[in-house]
Amino acid sequence: MAYPNMFTPNQQVQNQIMLVPVQGEGGAQMYPVAAGTTVALIDFDACVFWLKTTAPNGLPQQMRKFEFKEIVQAVQGNENVVTRAEFNELKKMIAAIGGKANESNDNASTVSDVCK
Secondary structure (H helix, E strand, C coil), rough: CCCCCCCCCCCCCCCCCEEEEEHHHHHHHCCCCCCCCCEEECCCCCCCEEEEEEECCCCCCCCEEECCCCCCCCCCCCCCCCHHHHHHHHHHHHHHHHHHHHHHHHHHHHHHHHCC
């Protein structure tokens, strides 16, 4: 005779992280947290969040504070791109060379006129 299974398999508890909005650190400290859990409390106005944890016996642990900062990735240098400063320097060099070339052409035309 088959006996029905009296034991249910262990169900795994999924850890869910919820962002609970609060106003300031006072609101974070006042927020109740169940025993043995961690809650993420966020203040959108101050761009900070706290992780509030309680021990399995219900005693609160130290609340940890974090701030949001944008992670800016370094721009990869492209050797084919010229900066504005480099462009202006090159422009001055070309203008200086062009001015000397014009002076040489003026002198050359004068010399060629004389040599005719």
